[in-house]
Amino acid sequence: MPDLSSFPRHSWLRALRQGLSSIESQSLGYTSPKGLPDARTAVSDYLRRTRGVLADPQRVVLCSGATQAIALLAHVLRNRSVAMEDPGFWLHRMVFRHHGIEPLPIPVDDDGLDVTALANTTASTVLTTPAHQSPTGIVLSPARRTALLEWARAGNLVIEDDYDAEYRYDRAPVGALHALAPDRVIYLGSVSKTLAPGLRLGWMVLPPDLVRPVVSAKSLADTGSSVMDQLAFAALLRSGDYDRHLRLMRRRYLARRNYLLHALREYLPDATVLGAAAGVHLTVRLPDDCDIEDIVRRAASRRVRIDPLSWCYTEPDCAPPGLILGYANLTESQIDTGVRAIAAAVGHSSQVVPDINGKVAPDSGP
Incomplete structure (x- = not known):
């Protein structure tokens, strides 16, 4: 849980006013389930600048946090064999199980996800937290990063939950895997740890072939995320107040x-x-x-x-x-x-x- 008392209320209100002052009235109706174009572009620019993520706004889908992202992907990828880190975030394991997927457990050691163990399973998709493993905090080692990307390029998918990437204290931030294989890595992020979980605002950066099915699933789930929150967050990013x-x-x-x-x-x-x-x-x-x-x-x-x-x-x-x-x-x-x-x-x-x-x-x- 982040420090909820430190939520930037004044900056958020200012950003919301800025967003509302310039938005067209029609954008307050039923918009694209992907999210507002301006908000997706702002997120794309931020990820490119801070995480090295090659985020084409057309491949960005805004969602209600990382948990909904996992749920949408579980629906779309339900015919694939899925693996995840063990230990790993218990809620994401429950989300997969709720959608009929029993994730294969892949052990984690001092170098992070055991890619050799992963390659010896039937999994064609893996959920991982390479920048700050949840819950151990281990950073995926360079050798393991290389091995994981080679595994992905062999026709597999990596779901990269960029968990806690914004908060590093004793060393420089670790780059995102997505930058090295954007067509094989699904990138996830949210504001739950940076602003507040109550905002329910997150994003996915998808390979081209997954954009349409994920957008369809998002449309059927809730027809799209809050326009007001998208407006405010886009303005917060552009003003520098988020940084x-x-x-x-x-x-x-x-x-x-x-x-x-x-x-x-x-x-x-x-x-x-x-x-x-x-x-x-x-x-x-x-x-x-x-x-x-x-x-x-x-x-x-x-x-x-x-x-x-x-x-x-x-x-x-x-x-x-x-x-x-x-x-x-x-x-x-x-x-x-x-x-x-x-x-x-x-x-x-x-x-x-x-x-x-x-x-x-x-x-x-x-």
Whole structure:
């Protein structure tokens, strides 16, 4: 979750006024399910400038976030064998299953998606998050990127969810795969982490042969996304306010990430942190003897919500013990309180309890 209190309300209102002042009345009716031409062009220009994506506006389809994009693609590609990363975003796995597709799980290691394992399956399409793997945060290595593109050029499709690409803190951004194989890579993005999930605004950049069927599916799904949001977002992109907002949030999230890392080192020194270089969450691996379900319950009793890493695995019972910790929508005080609560829960799980100073004392009872 991004910092919802930092949504650029004034810039958004100004952008909406600018968009409404220039739009023709007929554009407020039923427009192309692809989205307004001006909005698609603005998104195309932004992606070319920031991600190196060769986004012809005619191949851009605006949609209600990345989740709808996955749903539309699942409908269009329902006759293909689909694979996805394991672990991977649990909701996207559910969307595929809802459309009758059981995605083949492809393991992820320190270099990202195991392309050799992918090539040894029957999959002809794979969903991947190469810039910041969800949920581990691993960046797909150069050798794996090359191998994946070779796999795609052999007649297969890559669905590139450019997850959290806008937020990198310790190194330069990683280029999008789409730039290297635009006819074999479907590019997905959204504003859910950059502005707010409530906007329900995202985009696809499609190979030429998929534009017509995806637009048809989009038309039948909802006849098109909100014209008002498209107008405002296009103006926000062109004014430079979107770039300024991202620069502000990068600084803010970096400070919160650093505070979370400090708190984890102090209160959970045995934890292994993954995915710290980018994004708005960390994945934390805990010692093997930790009871994750018990830790989640005990943290919840202290009004601290944490998601178990197991949700992201095809076989949750086989997942290593771990947690997913979001930090972008929290103050430093909330981060400190949350990590202390988690440390206390881990201490109970291990029969020891950290005191308020982060030191470990024997468990004196429930």
